[in-house]
Amino acid sequence: MQRWAILLEYDGTGFVGWQQQADGVSIQSIVEHAASTLAGQPTPCTTAGRTDAGVHAEGQVIHFDLARPIEPEKLVLALNFHMKPHRVAALRAAAVPPDWNARFSAIGRAYRYVILNRRARPALAHGQVWHLPQPLDAAAMHAGAQYLLGRHDFTSFRAIACQANSPLRTLDRLDVRRHGDTIEIIAAARSFLHHQVRNMAGTLKLVGEGRLPPSAMADILAACDRRRAGATAPPEGLFLTAVRYAPAVFG
Amino acid sequence: MQRWAILLEYDGTGFVGWQQQADGVSIQSIVEHAASTLAGQPTPCTTAGRTDAGVHAEGQVIHFDLARPIEPEKLVLALNFHMKPHRVAALRAAAVPPDWNARFSAIGRAYRYVILNRRARPALAHGQVWHLPQPLDAAAMHAGAQYLLGRHDFTSFRAIACQANSPLRTLDRLDVRRHGDTIEIIAAARSFLHHQVRNMAGTLKLVGEGRLPPSAMADILAACDRRRAGATAPPEGLFLTAVRYAPAVFG
Numbered sequence: 001m002q003r004w005a006i007l008l009e010y011d012g013t014g015f016v017g018w019q020q021q022a023d024g025v026s027i028q029s030i031v032e033h034a035a036s037t038l039a040g041q042p043t044p045c046t047t048a049g050r051t052d053a054g055v056h057a058e059g060q061v062i063h064f065d066l067a068r069p070i071e072p073e074k075l076v077l078a079l080n081f082h083m084k085p086h087r088v089a090a091l092r093a094a095a096v097p098p099d100w101n102a103r104f105s106a107i108g109r110a111y112r113y114v115i116l117n118r119r120a121r122p123a124l125a126h127g128q129v130w131h132l133p134q135p136l137d138a139a140a141m142h143a144g145a146q147y148l149l150g151r152h153d154f155t156s157f158r159a160i161a162c163q164a165n166s167p168l169r170t171l172d173r174l175d176v177r178r179h180g181d182t183i184e185i186i187a188a189a190r191s192f193l194h195h196q197v198r199n200m201a202g203t204l205k206l207v208g209e210g211r212l213p214p215s216a217m218a219d220i221l222a223a224c225d226r227r228r229a230g231a232t233a234p235p236e237g238l239f240l241t242a243v244r245y246a247p248a249v250f251g
Numbered sequence: 252m253q254r255w256a257i258l259l260e261y262d263g264t265g266f267v268g269w270q271q272q273a274d275g276v277s278i279q280s281i282v283e284h285a286a287s288t289l290a291g292q293p294t295p296c297t298t299a300g301r302t303d304a305g306v307h308a309e310g311q312v313i314h315f316d317l318a319r320p321i322e323p324e325k326l327v328l329a330l331n332f333h334m335k336p337h338r339v340a341a342l343r344a345a346a347v348p349p350d351w352n353a354r355f356s357a358i359g360r361a362y363r364y365v366i367l368n369r370r371a372r373p374a375l376a377h378g379q380v381w382h383l384p385q386p387l388d389a390a391a392m393h394a395g396a397q398y399l400l401g402r403h404d405f406t407s408f409r410a411i412a413c414q415a416n417s418p419l420r421t422l423d424r425l426d427v428r429r430h431g432d433t434i435e436i437i438a439a440a441r442s443f444l445h446h447q448v449r450n451m452a453g454t455l456k457l458v459g460e461g462r463l464p465p466s467a468m469a470d471i472l473a474a475c476d477r478r479r480a481g482a483t484a485p486p487e488g489l490f491l492t493a494v495r496y497a498p499a500v501f502g
Contacts, residue, residue: 009371009373009374009375010374010375011374011375011377056375058375073370076370076371077370080371080372084372087374087375087377088374089371089372089373089374090371091369091370091371118342119324119327119328119342120260120327120331120340120341120342121331121335121340122260122340123260123261123262123338123339123340124260124261124262124307124309124338124379126262126338128375
């Protein structure tokens with residue numbers, strides 16, 4: 001038996017998210033179908049993080065076990081063959097120790113949240129940005145974001161349905177940068193609460209609009225009250241960009 | 252009567268191209284439907300360049316005439332309203348003199364051709380890149396591209412169906428750059444022959460694969476024979492990025 005780590009890219013549009021739901025197609029079902037087909041037996045897959053419906057991934061990581069030997073390059077090709085025509089692609093495969101776990105071995109996760117900040121709706125980036133027509137002050141958003149860095153109780157930015165044992169998280173990076181009409185929010189932490197990045201993005205939007213001063217982010221954080229923060233930003237702007245392990249898995 | 256210049260973005264996927272064909276939906280039909288609806292009468296639109304089926308635009312320019320006065324911002328909003336839900340968006344509108352012409356007043360056009368150069372097929376950029384799994388030498392492609400700069404007979408890179416009077420064109424820029432898994436070809440000229448950018452891209456691919464030395468680009472150009480150059484690169488990697496006018500129209 002060999003445990004394999006797989007680096008995945010997907011467009012979350014039209015999927016119900018990573019996890020299987022009663023209705024709709026999940027990323028998990030696409031990946032497990034491919035792994036099971038090539039294994040010739042049911043092959044469950046474990047993910048580093050269960051992305052929500054509509055959320056994308058550039059660098060999701062999963063693991064599963066295979067009985068028969070296979071070269072990493074061939075495994076990538078076989079998975080991609082069986083995942084066609086869905087917008088899910090295996091980028092890399094790496095053999096890992098039997099006790100390695102895509103979720104529990106992860107020591108860091110990074111997300112990008114993309115806002116298209118112009119009047120006209122997106123034609124090219126449709127489904128891969130949050131379209132906000134009113135002008136946003138990205139510098140104010142960045143200033144506000146810095147109040148969230150460090151170890152805090154993130155209850156104000158946590159989904160009601162969040163199943164984590166603790167609301168404590170350590171936010172290592174929350175940068176907001178404008179590139180032309182696009183505003184990118186880059187977030188990095190060991191792990192995030194459910195909806196944390198989208199709730200931070202939805203609150204930073206209020207700062208960008210001038211409806212909240214940057215320092216309000218500190219007050220909202222300290223309140224530990226979900227009702228104080230902004231609405232959850234829509235899933236289509238969110239990308240899981242990387243999951244980190246030590247030692248690194250994909251070089 | 253007021254002539255209007257409109258800056259357009261579109262995803263060419265699923266369209267038959269700018270121009271109406273017997274079957275399928277054209278970008279032109281979407282834009283003319285919107286302009287005609289808001290004008291209350293048939294309103295023909297003239298484009299800076301007729302993009303082929305599947306080709307995208309970040310900065311296409313068109314013009315049409317409207318009898319009733321309207322603010323530029325309102326014109327953009329009204330066009331976008333009437334173009335929904337198609338992936339065509341008006342970005343800007345500018346009043347121009349009655350003899351101004353989106354096609355004949357243009358003094359420069361720029362294109363980007365995007366190659367995704369990795370084994371795995373594109374999940375996120377599906378329909379917006381040419382996927383080439385074999386490793387390409389972008390530096391060799393760039394070296395080869397430089398042989399095409401300047402004023403030449405581009406018959407070797409011209410579609411058989413090209414309707415231009417002359418095969419002479421002046422290529423101002425042809426840069427090839429790698430950014431991670433992505434290779435971008437940036438092309439700029441006063442104007443291009445039909446399929447010229449895609450035929451240059453398809454030939455530079457052969458240089459990138461090592462099947463042709465960079466200097467072969469000079470030989471192919473000099474031969475003035477379409478059969479000497481590579482196959483036409485697929486439309487989904489091509490973006491019309493900008494059309495230039497003097498004076499500038501959109502500031």
